[in-house]
Amino acid sequence: MIKRFWEIFLDYLRSGVGLLFPRLCVVCGDVLVRGERFMCSGCLCRMxxxxxxxxxxxxxxxxxxxxxxxxxxxxxxxxxxxxxxxxxxxxxxxxxxxxxxxxxxxxxxxxxxxxxxxxxxxxxxxxxxxxxxxxxxxxxxxxxxxxxxxxxxxxxxxxxxxxxxxxxxxxxxxxxxxxxxxxxxxxxxxxxxxxxxxxxxxxxxxxxxxxxxxxxxxxxxxxxxxxxxxxxx
Ligand SMILES: [Zn+2]
Missing domain, CATH: 3.40.50.2020 (Rossmann fold)
Structure with a gap:
């Protein structure tokens, strides 16, 4: 139960930080979504x-x-x-x-x-x-x-x-x-x-x-x- 609480809390914290400081694609500047790192899937595809x-x-x-x-x-x-x-x-x-x-x-x-x-x-x-x-x-x-x-x-x-x-x-x-x-x-x-x-x-x-x-x-x-x-x- 406590573990679940911390998971939700950390998720909440991450999305808050994400809203304040969104991670951007280094190539096109679009906001990255979960699972993307440094470059968005679109740019990775057209590289x-x-x-x-x-x-x-x-x-x-x-x-x-x-x-x-x-x-x-x-x-x-x-x-x-x-x-x-x-x-x-x-x-x-x-x-x-x-x-x-x-x-x-x-x-x-x-x-x-x-x-x-x-x-x-x-x-x-x-x-x-x-x-x-x-x-x-x-x-x-x-x-x-x-x-x-x-x-x-x-x-x-x-x-x-x-x-x-x-x-x-x-x-x-x-x-x-x-x-x-x-x-x-x-x-x-x-x-x-x-x-x-x-x-x-x-x-x-x-x-x-x-x-x-x-x-x-x-x-x-x-x-x-x-x-x-x-x-x-
Ligand atoms: Zn991109």
Whole structure:
């Protein structure tokens, strides 16, 4: 009887809080209903997911970036509402949203790729302090949870606080990040299949700069995972 009373009371409290502070879909802004988390069912249904239809383009992308596999969740386009998902993770400090989206990507990657660990693309310490957390680490944590593997957040370090890549052309992007990363405690990755994780893959410049460092590790294999893939690289 007392238990039932508390259940009703807590339900009442939750709906009161829900009315005052409704949870909204990060993409369309509609109020979420019970059972929905971060994104409404309508947006989940129309999300431009990677259906693996263009194998030729994927092969070319793997070659350009120099990765064994590239996994991505959805097509990223700044004109589309879905860019708000990345924006909310990065600029509104929605760490939990990053982990949630990472789990969604992890479930699509699935087992069978013999991946040993996740290495998130690091932020410069000054940028991380300003933002409060590294969005790639949040996404990577979700992927690692889903795949049951570990995260190695400290083996790759960002030693140059590069300016934003937004608005730069392909060459400028490559120059901007060329010497931005360095390896630390590389022995931990010896012989491992590493999954490098970033939020969005645009020109591939950041990915290539990170992979160039990771490849210095003896016997390492590298794959890449990102939430959004923008256009063609
Ligand atoms: Zn929505």
């Amino acid at each position: 431009p997911l990677n259906e693996g239809a263009d194998e030729g383009a994927d092969e070319k992308m793997k070659e350009i970036v120099g990765a064994e596999n590239i996994f991505w969740l959805f097509t990223y386009n700044r004109e589309s509402d879905f860019h708000r998902l990345i924006y909310a993770i990065k600029y509104k400090s929605r760490r939990e949203l990053g982990v949630w989206a990472g789990r969604m990507l992890g479930a699509r990657i699935g087992a069978g790729h013999e991946i040993d660990c996740v290495v998130p693309v690091p932020l410069h310490p000054a940028r991380e302090k300003e933002r409060g957390f590294n969005q790639s680490l949040a996404i990577g944590t979700g992927i690692a949870e889903e795949l049951g593997i570990k995260v190695e957040p400290d083996v790759l370090e960002r030693v140059v606080n590069t300016c934003s890549q937004t608005g730069l052309n392909r060459e400028e992007r490559a120059d901007n990040v060329k010497k931005a990363f360095t390896l630390k405690d590389a022995g931990r990755l010896r012989g491992c299949h590493v999954l490098l994780v970033d939020d969005v893959l645009t020109s591939g410049a950041t990915t290539r700069a990170c992979l160039a460092e990771l490849r210095k590790v003896e016997g390492v294999r590298c794959s890449v995972a990102c939430l959004g893939k923008a256009g063609k690289i």
